[in-house]
Amino acid sequence: MKKTLATLLVVALVASVCGVMFVSAESVNLAAGKEVANAENVAADVTTLWIDTDLTDGKVETGWEILWTAGQWFGYWWNPDSASAAEWTNAPEGVATPTIDLGAVCSVDKVRVNMFLGSDMGIIPAQSVTVKVSTDGENYTEVATTTLEAPAAGDTTVGWVEFALEAPVDAQYVCVEMVLGAVWLFVDEIEIYGTAPAGSDEPVEPDAPATGKTWENTMVEGENGNYSCEVPYGYTWNVNYVDGTIAGEDVTVCTTQAAYDVCNPNWAITVYLEKQADGTYVALQDAIVTPGTAAAAGITIGENQIALVAHSAYSNPNGSNWQGKVVAMSVKAGDVFTVSDDFSTVVAVDPNAAPETPDTPITGDAGILVFAVLAVVAIAGCAVASKIKSSAL
Numbered sequence: 001m002k003k004t005l006a007t008l009l010v011v012a013l014v015a016s017v018c019g020v021m022f023v024s025a026e027s028v029n030l031a032a033g034k035e036v037a038n039a040e041n042v043a044a045d046v047t048t049l050w051i052d053t054d055l056t057d058g059k060v061e062t063g064w065e066i067l068w069t070a071g072q073w074f075g076y077w078w079n080p081d082s083a084s085a086a087e088w089t090n091a092p093e094g095v096a097t098p099t100i101d102l103g104a105v106c107s108v109d110k111v112r113v114n115m116f117l118g119s120d121m122g123i124i125p126a127q128s129v130t131v132k133v134s135t136d137g138e139n140y141t142e143v144a145t146t147t148l149e150a151p152a153a154g155d156t157t158v159g160w161v162e163f164a165l166e167a168p169v170d171a172q173y174v175c176v177e178m179v180l181g182a183v184w185l186f187v188d189e190i191e192i193y194g195t196a197p198a199g200s201d202e203p204v205e206p207d208a209p210a211t212g213k214t215w216e217n218t219m220v221e222g223e224n225g226n227y228s229c230e231v232p233y234g235y236t237w238n239v240n241y242v243d244g245t246i247a248g249e250d251v252t253v254c255t256t257q258a259a260y261d262v263c264n265p266n267w268a269i270t271v272y273l274e275k276q277a278d279g280t281y282v283a284l285q286d287a288i289v290t291p292g293t294a295a296a297a298g299i300t301i302g303e304n305q306i307a308l309v310a311h312s313a314y315s316n317p318n319g320s321n322w323q324g325k326v327v328a329m330s331v332k333a334g335d336v337f338t339v340s341d342d343f344s345t346v347v348a349v350d351p352n353a354a355p356e357t358p359d360t361p362i363t364g365d366a367g368i369l370v371f372a373v374l375a376v377v378a379i380a381g382c383a384v385a386s387k388i389k390s391s392a393l
Helices: 002-019 257-261 321-331 363-392
Strands: 074-077 099-116 128-134 141-147 159-181 185-193 236-238 250-256 269-277 281-283 305-310 336-339 346-350
Touching: 002 159, 099 128, 141 159, 159 185, 269 336, 305 321
Parallel strands: none
Antiparallel strands: 074 185, 099 159, 099 185, 128 141, 128 159, 236 346, 250 305, 269 281, 269 305, 281 336, 336 346
16 A cells, blocks of 8 residues: 555656646646546446446545445446456446547646545556547547556555646647556546636536426436436435335335334435425435445434435336436435425425425514504504594595
């Protein structure tokens, strides 16, 4: 572990020294929010459930605590000995090539990739990482490369592999070529620093959660028949059990930690919610697939918190409640839900259309003052009406 860290530190320091003369204050992350080509998932029934992340969304993993959570890591896979190699692989011949289109020819001075640098469950870092650039998307030139040492068993290092280029290069397309060192390579974020030409689109932040969308109109079918969707809004989960043990394709709501520990959440989808007002809950984190045991999910249900658990984790029409599970997987931290008093139904709502908190009743001195004002207005009104009546007589 120490040797690996030392090697990476030397690479970063040497690169930084080379780049210090030209990196300006205007240098920004040009890749933020950009689309990434050659970063398709392997089989959707595997990776859309837990090994799937946006490589340019700005969310960076800093530690290795695998909960197999959607949005946590992106897995590149290649196993020439597997019968499914041709069907599943997203790193043909063991080489991953995520490529980012910056939208215009920019001046690029630094590239870095966040990845798992340790050794766990057949996942190790890349053997080598190479940066290639192009102005037309067809002809690429190598501008930087490094070789990574194999980690020691049990190493759980997570960190950046960084290249500060010797001189800025013109590029619209940046390819990060990574040669896999084992069956799996886990990466989490790619950043490309530099300056965009005057008049071009400024680098954008990743899109905020879409509003005005529902699960029906964002659900799409993957290549192998599994589905995914962008948002959970508009979906209703009909709960089979409250604080009960589930099996098959059931849905349960757990209102206590003890109930969750024994509800059989193995390989189920858990949506962790906290009460905000009567009937209104909010998701405390992105939905997760529990990796075998309740304890491994890291869920601790406290006061005014519940867990909706959809069992199991398949997302195609071959299983019952498949739509409910697809939608459950799309839940993100901050999503809003209405929950019935008896927990029999849970409804995902657009946060912009969430039920408003009832107005706080006016009490105390403020209430007395308002009442007094209203009384004076009422008395004055009666006096005016009486005067008008008398004049008429």
